[in-house]
Amino acid sequence: MNTTSRGLVLDEDLLFEKSQPGRIGYSIAELDVPQVFPEGHFTRGEIADFPELSEVDVVRHYTRLSTWNYGVDSGFYPLGSCTMKYNPKVNEVAARFPGFSDIHPQTPEALNQGALKLMYCLQRDLEEVSGFPAMTLQPAAGAQGEFAGMLMIHAWHEANGQKRNKVIIPDTAHGTNPASAALCGYEVITVASDGVLSKEAVAAVMDDDVAALMVTNPNTLGLFEADIREICELVHERGGLVYADGANLNALMGISRPGDLGIDVMHFNLHKTFSTPHGGGGPGSGPVGVAEKLRPYLPVPVVVKDGDDYKLDYNLPDSIGRLKSFYGHFAILVRAYSYILSMGGEGLRRATELAVLNANYIRARLEGSYDLPNKQRSLHEVVFSEDALENDCHTLDVAKRLIDYGYHPPTIYFPLVVHGSLMIEPTETESKQAVDEFCDALLAIAEEAKVTPELLKQAPVRSKVKRLDEATAARKPKLRWGQD
Amino acid sequence: MRYLPHTDVDVQQMLDKIGVSNIDELFSGVPEDCRLKRPLDLPAAKSESEVLLSLRKLAEQNATTSQWDSFLGGGAYNHFIPSVIDQLISRSEFYTAYTPYQPEISQGTLQAIFEFQTLICQLTGMDVANASMYDGASACAEAVLLTVRAGKKRNKVLLSNALPPQYRETVTSYCRYLNVELIDIPLNSGTTDQDKLIELLDDQVAAVVVGYPNYFGLVEDIAAIAEHTHAHGARLVTAVPEPLALALFKSPGELGADVVVGEGQSFGVPLSFGGPGIGFFAVRKKDMRVLPGRLVGETLDQDGQRGFVLTLATREQHIRREKATSNICSNQGLCILMVSIYLALHGKQGLRQLAEVNYAKSAYAREKISQLDGFDVTFSGESFNEFVVTCQEPVAELKKRLEQQHILAGISLGRDYSELENGLLICVTEQNSREQIDRFVKVLAGGDAR
Numbered sequence: 001m002n003t004t005s006r007g008l009v010l011d012e013d014l015l016f017e018k019s020q021p022g023r024i025g026y027s028i029a030e031l032d033v034p035q036v037f038p039e040g041h042f043t044r045g046e047i048a049d050f051p052e053l054s055e056v057d058v059v060r061h062y063t064r065l066s067t068w069n070y071g072v073d074s075g076f077y078p079l080g081s082c083t084m085k086y087n088p089k090v091n092e093v094a095a096r097f098p099g100f101s102d103i104h105p106q107t108p109e110a111l112n113q114g115a116l117k118l119m120y121c122l123q124r125d126l127e128e129v130s131g132f133p134a135m136t137l138q139p140a141a142g143a144q145g146e147f148a149g150m151l152m153i154h155a156w157h158e159a160n161g162q163k164r165n166k167v168i169i170p171d172t173a174h175g176t177n178p179a180s181a182a183l184c185g186y187e188v189i190t191v192a193s194d195g196v197l198s199k200e201a202v203a204a205v206m207d208d209d210v211a212a213l214m215v216t217n218p219n220t221l222g223l224f225e226a227d228i229r230e231i232c233e234l235v236h237e238r239g240g241l242v243y244a245d246g247a248n249l250n251a252l253m254g255i256s257r258p259g260d261l262g263i264d265v266m267h268f269n270l271h272k273t274f275s276t277p278h279g280g281g282g283p284g285s286g287p288v289g290v291a292e293k294l295r296p297y298l299p300v301p302v303v304v305k306d307g308d309d310y311k312l313d314y315n316l317p318d319s320i321g322r323l324k325s326f327y328g329h330f331a332i333l334v335r336a337y338s339y340i341l342s343m344g345g346e347g348l349r350r351a352t353e354l355a356v357l358n359a360n361y362i363r364a365r366l367e368g369s370y371d372l373p374n375k376q377r378s379l380h381e382v383v384f385s386e387d388a389l390e391n392d393c394h395t396l397d398v399a400k401r402l403i404d405y406g407y408h409p410p411t412i413y414f415p416l417v418v419h420g421s422l423m424i425e426p427t428e429t430e431s432k433q434a435v436d437e438f439c440d441a442l443l444a445i446a447e448e449a450k451v452t453p454e455l456l457k458q459a460p461v462r463s464k465v466k467r468l469d470e471a472t473a474a475r476k477p478k479l480r481w482g483q484d
Numbered sequence: 485m486r487y488l489p490h491t492d493v494d495v496q497q498m499l500d501k502i503g504v505s506n507i508d509e510l511f512s513g514v515p516e517d518c519r520l521k522r523p524l525d526l527p528a529a530k531s532e533s534e535v536l537l538s539l540r541k542l543a544e545q546n547a548t549t550s551q552w553d554s555f556l557g558g559g560a561y562n563h564f565i566p567s568v569i570d571q572l573i574s575r576s577e578f579y580t581a582y583t584p585y586q587p588e589i590s591q592g593t594l595q596a597i598f599e600f601q602t603l604i605c606q607l608t609g610m611d612v613a614n615a616s617m618y619d620g621a622s623a624c625a626e627a628v629l630l631t632v633r634a635g636k637k638r639n640k641v642l643l644s645n646a647l648p649p650q651y652r653e654t655v656t657s658y659c660r661y662l663n664v665e666l667i668d669i670p671l672n673s674g675t676t677d678q679d680k681l682i683e684l685l686d687d688q689v690a691a692v693v694v695g696y697p698n699y700f701g702l703v704e705d706i707a708a709i710a711e712h713t714h715a716h717g718a719r720l721v722t723a724v725p726e727p728l729a730l731a732l733f734k735s736p737g738e739l740g741a742d743v744v745v746g747e748g749q750s751f752g753v754p755l756s757f758g759g760p761g762i763g764f765f766a767v768r769k770k771d772m773r774v775l776p777g778r779l780v781g782e783t784l785d786q787d788g789q790r791g792f793v794l795t796l797a798t799r800e801q802h803i804r805r806e807k808a809t810s811n812i813c814s815n816q817g818l819c820i821l822m823v824s825i826y827l828a829l830h831g832k833q834g835l836r837q838l839a840e841v842n843y844a845k846s847a848y849a850r851e852k853i854s855q856l857d858g859f860d861v862t863f864s865g866e867s868f869n870e871f872v873v874t875c876q877e878p879v880a881e882l883k884k885r886l887e888q889q890h891i892l893a894g895i896s897l898g899r900d901y902s903e904l905e906n907g908l909l910i911c912v913t914e915q916n917s918r919e920q921i922d923r924f925v926k927v928l929a930g931g932d933a934r
Contacts, residue, residue, distance in 0.1 A: 015599050015828050026566065026834035031841055032918040033848035038866055042703060044734045047606050050832040055568060058828045062572045062596070062821070069592035071580030079582060086487050087580050090532050095756075096570070099543025104556040105758030106895050107547050108887065114545030115757050128525050140618035140760070141814040143801070154661050179801035179811035183629075185661035188806040224513040255511055256518045271814075275487075278582035280593040281615070281778070281817030283760035299657070321657035325559055325621040325650040325747070326758025338539060344529030347485050353507045354490055360510055361498040377513040403589055411585075414802070431489035432498060463588035465791040473783035473795040477772065479612050480602040481782075 002075065002437040004406040004462050012064040016481050019051040025058050049482050068464045069280070070408050076430055076438050078362075080381045080411035080423025081174065081220055083250045083272030085351075088342065091275065091335035100334050105326040109311055115330065116310035119303045122337045123287075126268060129348065130246070131259025132289030137328040138299045142247060144323055145267025145286030146180035146214075151320040152265060152290060152297040153212045153241045154184050159297075159318065162239065164211035170197050172220045172415045177245060186211060193219070193417070195374045199227045199234060206238050216245040217258065220415040220423070222359065222378035224251075232262025241265070241294075249273045250427065251356060251380035254349025264291045274336035285332040299323055354428035355380045358435055362424055365439040369446040373418055380427075386420025393449040395420035397456035400467065401448065404460045405441040485529065547892065549755065553920045554892040555849075557870045557911025558699070559620065559648045559725045560758055561750045563838075564915060569752045569825045579818055583778075587793045588785075593817065594792035597780040600820045603827045607730050608744040609737020610766035615778035616815040620747025623763030624651045624723045625658035626776045626810055627745045628691060630767070631719045632664055633809065634774050635690030638718070640665045642684050642691070644676040646698035648725050649900040655693070664690075671903075674700045674863030674872065678708060685716040691743075693721040696736055697729050700863055700909065701846070701870025710740030719743060726750055727764070729868040732839035743767050752826030753819050762819035775799060776810030838914060842869040845921065846912040852925045853910070859928065862907055870911045872897065872904065879908050882928075889927050 037043070053061070071077070077084040095101065103115055123135040139145035150167070157164050167181040170193045178188040189210070191201050202213060213235050217225045225231070232242045244258045244266035250273045252258070258266050270276045270285040278284075290298065300319045301312035312327070343351060356379050363372065363382040370384040386395040399409035399422070411423040426435055448455045460466065490498075495507070504510060511519075530538065549562045556562070573579060577592060584590030584597075597615045604613035617623035628641050641659075643652055645668050659666055667684055669692070670677045676694050685692070692713045694704050706722060713720040722736035724746030730736075736744045749761040767775060773796065781795035801808040830838060846869040854861045858876035875882055879896040886893040897907035912921065 012595075014595070014602075015824075016602065019831075023831070024834055025568075025829035025831060026838075028834065028837055028841060028914065029917075031844060033844050033921070035840070036844050036847050037840065038703075038732065038843060042733050042866055044730075044732070044738065046832055046836070047731070050603075050606050050835070051828050052831045052833065053828055055566075055829060058825060059568055059572065061828070062578075062825060063575065065592035065595055066572075066575035066577040067592065068590075068595075069577040069581050070586075070589040071577045073576035073580045077580075077582075079585070082582055084582060087576075088487060090535055092574070092579075094536065094539045094543075097540060097543040098548050098550055099540070099546045101754040101756050102548040102550050103546045103757045104549055104554055104562065104755050104892065105560050106556045106558055107554075107892060108883070111547035111887070111892075112545075112757070114542035117545070118539075118542050125526055131520075140622065141812075143811045143813045144618060144622070147811055151657065151660060174813075175801035175803070175805045175808070176811050176813050178806035179804075179808045182806040182808075183658070183662075183811050185663075224515075224518070226513060226515050226518075229515075229517060252514075254524045255520060256514050257520050260520070261518055277579045277818070279579050279816075279818030280581045280590075280596075280821070281583045282814035283618070283762075283816045283819060284814045320660065322650060322653045323622065323657055324619050324654055324759070325648075325761065328758075329760040330757035331754065331760060334539070338535055340526065341530050341535045341538065342487075342532070343485065345524030345526030347488075347529045348524060348526070350485065350488060353510075354488055354495075356510045357490070357495065357498055357502075357507060360502045360504075364502045377510070379511070379513065399586065400588070403586065408589065409586055429487050429489065432494040434489075460588050464591050465588055465785040465789050466787055468587050468785045468791045468793050469783045470793050470795065473781040473793050474797075477779075477795060478782040479598075479772070479779055479795075480605045481598070482602065483611070 002406045004404060006462055009464050010064045012061060014481050015051040015061060016049055018057055019053060021052055023052045023054050025053050025055040075406060076434050077408040078410045078424045078426050079408060080425040081247055083425060083427055085275055085427040086429035087275055087277040088339060091338040094338045095331045095334045113310055116303055118337055119333060120305055120310050122333055123303060125340050126287055127289060129253055130266060130289045131257030133292050134295040134298060135287055135289050136298045136302060137287045137333055138323055139286035139288055140324050140329055141282060141284035142267055142269040142286040143176040143180060145288045146176055147183055148288050148299055148323055149243050149265040149267055150180050150184040152294045155297040155320050156294055157211055164209050166210045168205055168210055168213045170215060171417050173214060173216055174245060177214045195221060195376055196223050196225050199230045202231050203234055206235060208238060210240045212241045212243050214243040216248060218248045218251045218379045221374050221383050222381040223376050224379060228261050247272060248380060251352060253352040255352055259289060265294055270332055270336040275339040276332045276335040283329050283332060285329040351428045358426040358428060358430055362426055362435060362439055366442055369443055381423060381425035383418050384422045385418050390450045391453035393453050393456045395422050398422060398445055401445045401456045401459040402441060404462045407438060407441060552890050552892050553924060555894045555910045555912060555924060556892050558895040558909055559650060559747060560755055561726055562913055562915050563750050565752050566829055568829060569822050572825055573818055573821050578821060584794060587791060591791060594780050596821055596824055598782060598792050600824045601780060603824060604764045604766055608766045609735030610744050611769045612772045613764060613766040614775050615780055616820050617763030617765050617777055619761040619763045620725055621651045621654035623745035623765050625655045627721045627743045628655050630743060630774055631691035631721060634771055638688055638690035639663050640667060640689045642667050642669050642689060644669045644694040645671045646676055646700060647693060647695045647723055648699045651723055673865060674702050675704050675865060676709060682712055685712060687716060689716055689718040691719045691721050693723060696722045696724055697726055697868045700872050701867040702863055703733055703866045706736055706739035706741060726868060728839050728842060731835040732843060748823045752822040760816060760819055762816040762823060774809055777812050778815050841914045845916055846871060849912045849921045853928060856929050869913055870909060872907050872909050874906050875908055879906060886927055891924055891927060
């Protein structure tokens, strides 16, 4: 049974509060060349209030901070849409090989063949998983992948002499979708979906001004967009393209390939599907696969194979350009490639199957106690509403109470189409026992809502801090130490 | 497979509970014509030892900064990384967590970000910094978007030609389909041409963007550029590719910049073939509410204890969707930690001392090379740890010649600057010993150092 206790929670001041004048935490080799200084009017005085700490101070500081966090290694982390699967340790070791971590991006290609080969092989593997013939690994995260994809769509229309200014996005979409479309100068047309997107709903808004449809498959309700082939055909007939948000690819590996369905461009989230760590917020990695017709617009440089040599090709005259410095989050790419090597093709499919099994099992266990608005067969995640909760208890209260039971809460209040969403994505790396204990906790909380709702309202009581005053934080922002 | 915990018994019990007879039935929502009818054509799973072996083989084919004498910079810098950093970021409570959406169990990440925001403000001389962007180049692009957003109807942005080329290219991509006119400011002796800047400035200009230090390692006259820029009501964006310089040179904030962005890789983040890096982004108070990206603020919990939360989220995509200040969702969480630990270790004295070492080493190399026949230091201005030399020998040949002696000579400037076809951008940091520099100079001069 997963339980929590009120253990020893160590307090810790800010770096700046711990600082002691004259303390040092570094060592620098003695200067072996003549000391010279810039002219005085260029130089700055000492940086006011910059910390002064010993190495021990710093180590203890961050170690204490770490204990206030909850990660996948701490326990079950069913954050919907984020695919918080286990982050294999061998990936961490490999990414730290000096041959990967200590290479400068401007080293001549002939001296970086191993790095380029790894990128090339990863591209090929991602192409096979997704069904797209071409790939860029450059985007730094999913949202930047979306942006890259929409730029390519824009460039393609432009090359075809089309001036299209609208993008259709279902109401279940991640917020990044409309934001990325807007960044490419598009007007966003939101289309209501009834669980899944219907061909009719798309047809009603599809016209010659629409550049693209952006769709997430399976969508954020965990439902496969069953009409996707017809919808792609319809959009293509009217001259548009289809973008897929690949955030939920963990539901499809080895089962269905977006590139085979008529989708023109899709981003991956390597930090979701391919097990790279979420890092407390990042860095992520958002490669983008494209159909053949979009290949000329890929960001530069692209990694190519020329005979036995791997190269960075900058010669793409129609490219959308670059989205960041250098070639992508290489250290994350190493981890994802290590994951694919470890899993193999069969293992990836098995991961998908078990992720879907776990989500459906949770659904089966909770369906009678929590309201399930969409009854269709769902895949890797399940979304409940707050409608069955009693005594004015809400999704937020359930989430906070889960913390007392020792869990990271699911995603809450997203997708927006479900009233008080509780979006649960277990992933494949959780055992039946872990999933059962989590379900037991949620069932106990549903019962508490009936009998002792104050336990939900007061929660969490076992965490480092209790509920925080977010309203004041936003009204009177204090965004740094030492200034009011 | 060792990451997949299900036994056959588990699977059967779960299927029974769900009420289906096999796993395939769970995929009944995926139409037949959407199914892949064959296994994925990928190699079979490897054991852990095999994975490590094949990755090590790839790693061994790369020229590392530890085995080669590297004089490469240009936006990615070879600095020493204290052992503490990797030990601490390997605490899996940090690296296996995600965005601190649930603040009660994310105070470690949140306090670390709050401290990072403070450190960046102190370093840049600005009021408010966000919780990081992807890298310096994309932060620079987001800064341009901020100035256009905040500049009301102004839609021209002047980009210094001395900005790193990858920054200019990224800005260009970001503005590709927006109503923003990007105009280059030419070079004058390697820095932003101020006379041309004055000519280009008008009341349609939302921003002037300059590097500090710029791509050639030179220290721009930010105060003068700020004065010209502000005279026309525009914002000055200062992009900092090598932030160690800020420990030695006046901060952009002190000199009048309105937005300071840059790349934090220098501070404890491995080179890793160019990524991940970490973009930082700082503004004046007046622009706080149009900032892109996440922000952490201080507040109190129900018992009056100090705590930290994500705040001002109404700027962001998950709330505002197409009206958000940016599409960015993730930040560079783990790299924030690397940078913060690095800055905390070096602190007030160490960072300054390290910057002085970089300055002195670079000055030493520049002086030595300037004495060689066939090499001229191209620009005479004050520089930090990089400088440009003009070579008589074709740069490509020269680089090849040095590679034979295990030296990575620098970056050829010809591809990005036609007027600098014979230019070589050389970077010298604390990682380059005097012995290395002397050998470099000797080989440049045609000697053999093997």
